Amino acid sequence: xxxxxxxxxxAVQLETVTFGYGEVGFSFDVTFAAGKITAVMGPSGSGKxxxxxxxxxxxxxxxxxxRIGGKDVTEAPPAAxxxxxxxxxxxxxxxxTVEQNVGLGRSPSLRLSSGDRADIAAALARTxxxxxxxxxxxxxxxxxxxxxxxxxxxxxxxxVLLLDEPFxxxxxxxxxxxxxxxxxxxxxxxxxVLFVTHxxxxxxxxxxxxxxxxxxxxxxxxxxxxxxxxxxxxxFQRYIGxxxxxxxxxxxxxx
Amino acid sequence: xxxxxxxxxxxxxxxxSRSRDARVTAGLAALAFIATLIGGALLGLGVEGAGNIAGAxxxxxxxxxxxxxxxxxxxxxxxxxxxxxxxxxxRALARHPRFPGRGFILQLFAVPLALPAIVAALGVLAxxxxxxxxxxxxxxxxxxxxxxxxxxxxxxxxxxxxxLPLATRLFLEALQAIPGDQWRLASQLGMSNVAAFRxxxxxxxxxxxxxxxxxxxxxxxxxxTIVLTLGGGPAASTLEVAIYQALRFDFDPARAVALTxxxxxxxxxxxxxxxxxxxxxxxxxxxxxxPRRFITSSAAGTALDGMVILLALAFVAGPMLATVAAGLxxxxxxxxxxxxxxxxxxxxxxLALLSALLAAVLSLSLAMxxxxxxxxxxxxxxxxxxxxxxxxFVLVIPPIVIGAGWFLLLRHLSDxxxxxxxxxxxxxxxxxxxxxxxxxxxxxxAASERHERLCAQxxxxxxTRLSLVDWPGLRRPLATAFAFAMALSLGDLGVIALxxxxxxxxxxxxxxxxxxxxxxxxxxxxxxxxxxVCLALVLVADRLGRRGKEA
Numbered sequence: 001x002x003x004x005x006x007x008x009x010x011a012v013q014l015e016t017v018t019f020g021y022g023e024v025g026f027s028f029d030v031t032f033a034a035g036k037i038t039a040v041m042g043p044s045g046s047g048k049x050x051x052x053x054x055x056x057x058x059x060x061x062x063x064x065x066x067r068i069g070g071k072d073v074t075e076a077p078p079a080a081x082x083x084x085x086x087x088x089x090x091x092x093x094x095x096x097t098v099e100q101n102v103g104l105g106r107s108p109s110l111r112l113s114s115g116d117r118a119d120i121a122a123a124l125a126r127t128x129x130x131x132x133x134x135x136x137x138x139x140x141x142x143x144x145x146x147x148x149x150x151x152x153x154x155x156x157x158x159x160v161l162l163l164d165e166p167f168x169x170x171x172x173x174x175x176x177x178x179x180x181x182x183x184x185x186x187x188x189x190x191x192x193v194l195f196v197t198h199x200x201x202x203x204x205x206x207x208x209x210x211x212x213x214x215x216x217x218x219x220x221x222x223x224x225x226x227x228x229x230x231x232x233x234x235x236f237q238r239y240i241g242x243x244x245x246x247x248x249x250x251x252x253x254x255x
Numbered sequence: 256x257x258x259x260x261x262x263x264x265x266x267x268x269x270x271x272s273r274s275r276d277a278r279v280t281a282g283l284a285a286l287a288f289i290a291t292l293i294g295g296a297l298l299g300l301g302v303e304g305a306g307n308i309a310g311a312x313x314x315x316x317x318x319x320x321x322x323x324x325x326x327x328x329x330x331x332x333x334x335x336x337x338x339x340x341x342x343x344x345x346r347a348l349a350r351h352p353r354f355p356g357r358g359f360i361l362q363l364f365a366v367p368l369a370l371p372a373i374v375a376a377l378g379v380l381a382x383x384x385x386x387x388x389x390x391x392x393x394x395x396x397x398x399x400x401x402x403x404x405x406x407x408x409x410x411x412x413x414x415x416x417x418x419l420p421l422a423t424r425l426f427l428e429a430l431q432a433i434p435g436d437q438w439r440l441a442s443q444l445g446m447s448n449v450a451a452f453r454x455x456x457x458x459x460x461x462x463x464x465x466x467x468x469x470x471x472x473x474x475x476x477x478x479x480t481i482v483l484t485l486g487g488g489p490a491a492s493t494l495e496v497a498i499y500q501a502l503r504f505d506f507d508p509a510r511a512v513a514l515t516x517x518x519x520x521x522x523x524x525x526x527x528x529x530x531x532x533x534x535x536x537x538x539x540x541x542x543x544x545x546p547r548r549f550i551t552s553s554a555a556g557t558a559l560d561g562m563v564i565l566l567a568l569a570f571v572a573g574p575m576l577a578t579v580a581a582g583l584x585x586x587x588x589x590x591x592x593x594x595x596x597x598x599x600x601x602x603x604x605x606l607a608l609l610s611a612l613l614a615a616v617l618s619l620s621l622a623m624x625x626x627x628x629x630x631x632x633x634x635x636x637x638x639x640x641x642x643x644x645x646x647x648f649v650l651v652i653p654p655i656v657i658g659a660g661w662f663l664l665l666r667h668l669s670d671x672x673x674x675x676x677x678x679x680x681x682x683x684x685x686x687x688x689x690x691x692x693x694x695x696x697x698x699x700x701a702a703s704e705r706h707e708r709l710c711a712q713x714x715x716x717x718x719t720r721l722s723l724v725d726w727p728g729l730r731r732p733l734a735t736a737f738a739f740a741m742a743l744s745l746g747d748l749g750v751i752a753l754x755x756x757x758x759x760x761x762x763x764x765x766x767x768x769x770x771x772x773x774x775x776x777x778x779x780x781x782x783x784x785x786x787x788v789c790l791a792l793v794l795v796a797d798r799l800g801r802r803g804k805e806a
Contacts, residue, residue: 058708079716087708093709093723108714110719110723
């Protein structure tokens with residue numbers, strides 16, 4: 001995929017964004033550096049998913065602006081934003097084949113040119129799914145399904161990738177494989193990645209930066225190295241706890 | 256070829272927002288259609304009543320009071336006779352999960368729901384009528400000629416035939432909802448049958464009782480076909496039948512208005528009462544697999560339960576068997592060759608197909624509209640209610656009332672009999688819509704739950720979304736809705752009784768005509784045909800619906 005290089009990461013900026021439903025209030029003011037992988041961490045309910053939904057356009061801020069690559073996308077609907085997103089589950093349409101599911105990333109009405117088809121085949125080969133084009137999602141393992149979702153990310157070639165705990169329901173070794181795949185794809189496409197995870201080990205493995213949320217606000221943000229050398233911010237240390245080295249071995253369900 | 260990340264064209268923005276609006280618009284259009292149908296009928300009644308206030312007031316005479324009293328009286332008796340035995344039948348069925356043929360009995364108990372009322376009425380006549388299979392037996396028992404079953408007794412028998420199985424299934428559902436752990440606990444505590452009934456079964460039944468009794472009462476208050484065919488005269492006439500007679504025979508619009516207003520007031524009162532009890536207007540039981548029971552009955556108890564079940568079975572199966580037997584005695588080949596029968600069959604099928612199509616479209620529009628409304632952060636509870644659970648309330652406006660309103664409104668403008676097809680199609684579609692919505696809405700909501708964000712992210716919207724994403728999941732529930740609506744429309748005698756004529760006849764209308772001219776054998780043959788077709792349709796609907804749930 002020679003044209004992969006054309007997709008460059010774009011900075012994601014939330015400018016004094018506020019958002020609330022019910023009695024929960026969120027307020028974000030943060031910039032995600034272009035082309036970097038940033039781990040978004042924090043306790044349940046701290047606003048990780050909400051932050052991603054605001055960037056993706058599933059939620060509209062009450063005030064403030066959302067910018068991607070400097071362009072104001074606050075009012076833009078999800079499909080008009082230069083963003084791909086991978087959820088924990090339901091990334092695929094159960095009645096469509098692997099190839100069709102990936103093809104939807106190119107054309108939402110599945111009108112594909114021969115060039116599109118070649119790209120789809122290449123993306124599937126890249127994620128290790130060659131030969132499984134005609135399968136239905138139910139004939140795939142959990143890890144393979146997420147590979148299909150990543151293939152679609154590849155053919156969409158958007159400068160921003162949002163990952164909402166995509167590997168949380170996979171086993172430890174499978175998760176490691178997927179993280180390595182993510183790193184490889186990132187090295188090729190150079191997109192900006194916002195990666196929500198509960199696993200400090202995952203963040204440590206792939207992230208350049210960490211943004212730590214608490215109570216709907218960004219508590220700390222900085223280079224990942226600062227967080228994991230033991231001298232990290234106190235709130236973060238409290239969150240990952242003393243036994244963080246053991247907890248890395250089981251996958252947590254999203255809470 | 257490089258792709259830039261900016262939207263490929265500006266229409267994306269509009270595409271998304273338009274598709275959101277389109278779903279809401281579809282829902283609102285469906286609501287507007289229903290509102291027009293009902294509103295037009297009320298307008299017709301209003302205009303007629305306002306034009307002749309004195310006449311409408313004068314119509315509130317002793318006859319009308321008598322009719323209203325009889326309406327309530329037969330409904331109350333029917334409810335009592337259906338619900339009380341149903342308590343025992345349900346308990347017996349719940350206590351013996353391995354009763355031989357239990358599954359078959361439960362399926363048989365679902366049949367009356369699918370059977371057109373006129374078919375059941377004929378079955379009751381074939382069994383208990385003066386010339387019925389039991390006529391001779393009943394004559395010799397009573398000493399003297401059996402007078403037949405026309406009148407209150409016929410109405411009651413038919414109503415119980417319909418509602419005893421329904422109530423039984425609903426009560427059984429309540430009983431099977433008792434958690435298995437409670438039964439384990441009861442057996443550990445050494446509870447006897449009586450104690451288990453008192454502490455486990457009765458509380459569950461008592462909770463279901465008001466809702467079930469309310470539903471049955473409602474069905475009996477608005478019953479038209481049964482009373483028309485089995486009432487046998489002015490002594491046993493209900494408001495709905497009186498409306499029909501006022502319009503079709505006496506042509507007394509003022510009286511029709513008075514009767515209709517009374518009927519609307521009556522049903523509104525019953526519904527208000529029911530709503531407070533939390534009854535479900537579309538009443539239909541879904542029965543899970545019977546849980547294991549830990550309390551064993553005594554031999555005497557088992558024998559008693561077995562007898563209760565067999566009695567109920569005989570009562571429900573009797574008219575069905577009589578329908579089949581009487582129908583087979585008819586000269587079916589000659590009937591099939593008759594021009595009138597062929598025309599009526601064709602008319603029935605075409606109207607039912609159109610009605611089912613309309614019902615499916617209405618329910619899909621409402622389901623989409625409601626879902627789209629719920630996805631918006633701004634809550635609009637009134638619209639959500641109207642497109643969702645509120646739709647059941649159309650069931651409280653009897654088809655006869657809608658028909659009467661339009662009849663009165665349109666008779667000044669055109670030939671009322673010419674619009675018969677339109678009325679039959681639209682009214683039956685709206686009446687089938689709440690049931691159709693029950694199949695379509697959960698499927699649509701579940702699909703949307705899974706796909707909504709993905710579709711928004713990938714920009715799949717509008718027609719593409721309907722055909723590519725939603726259709727595969729909706730095919731089965733829509734087919735269920737379609738088949739059910741078609742069965743309902745095929746068997747209906749309400750609207751066509753008002754609007755039918757020599758030029759537009761459906762099978763039930765033809766059946767009624769043959770009964771009226773004492774061609775009983777013809778009627779029995781037609782009833783068999785109609786019953787079999789409706790039953791087949793409902794079976795298809797049920798089969799599709801079930802497979803849809805498994806997938």
